[in-house]
Amino acid sequence: MPFTLATWNINSVRLREEIVLKLMQEEAPDVLCLQECKSPVEKIPLEGFRALGYHHMVARGQKGYNGVAILSKIPMEEAGSEDFAGLGHARHIAGRLENGVTIHNFYVPAGGDVADREVNEKFGQKLDYLTEMRDSFHADTPERSILVGDLNIAPREDDVWDHKKLLKVVSHTPIEVEHLAQVQEAGNWVDVTRADIPDGRLYSWWSYRAKDWDAADKGRRLDHVWATPDIAGAAHSSRVLRAARGWEKPSDHAPVFATFDL
């Protein structure tokens, strides 16, 4: 049975319940992975989601910050969560669908403003988080798995609006890109989005601070869909729903989709 998955940094699931429902109604992914829910799990507004067929959820939450959730129309059981770098943050949850596919949903630390761990503790935490992700996939090679989320890194030159201007900007520095590449290598992860859409600029995030985000188009591809090689070939129809960045009271991220024929 084919299924469609979407990943979306929602920047408060309670404030943006209406556009989550809109996405569910208009796009109806079978599985919706959210990041930055900014809500304790028990305060996620499930009623409307259930009414649209999303009867299954696995989630981790905390008050005000972080938070990840997987909402699914397909039966799903929890498959663990990790606290990489020992931050005590709700940044990872895993679910296993009834077809045996495991989904890892990550919200990698943003890393603060300065790309130097000596002066910016948050940058060090981001690198450490990625290193521990790498080690965990190295220790336990994932199979039949999908990894999605806001990884807060735009790895390729065509994942940002200006490669040279962003080389020293957190999210596109060489050391972050190298750390992300090591996570990818450790799990043999295939970048499904770029396997599907190999050429051209592609973004999933546009700052709130731009006057006209659409016209300026100073975006970055921070949100990713990866899969293990045993199922990556089943993926197709990848896309970024750019229009969602222009919806009422938008998140600064747009949802990223992929379909798997499994």
Place this chain on the structure above:
DNA sequence: ATGGTGGTGCTACCA
């Protein structure tokens, strides 16, 4: 070189 816009929950912290 700087400040620009948001969310959360109390005054800054985070993105």
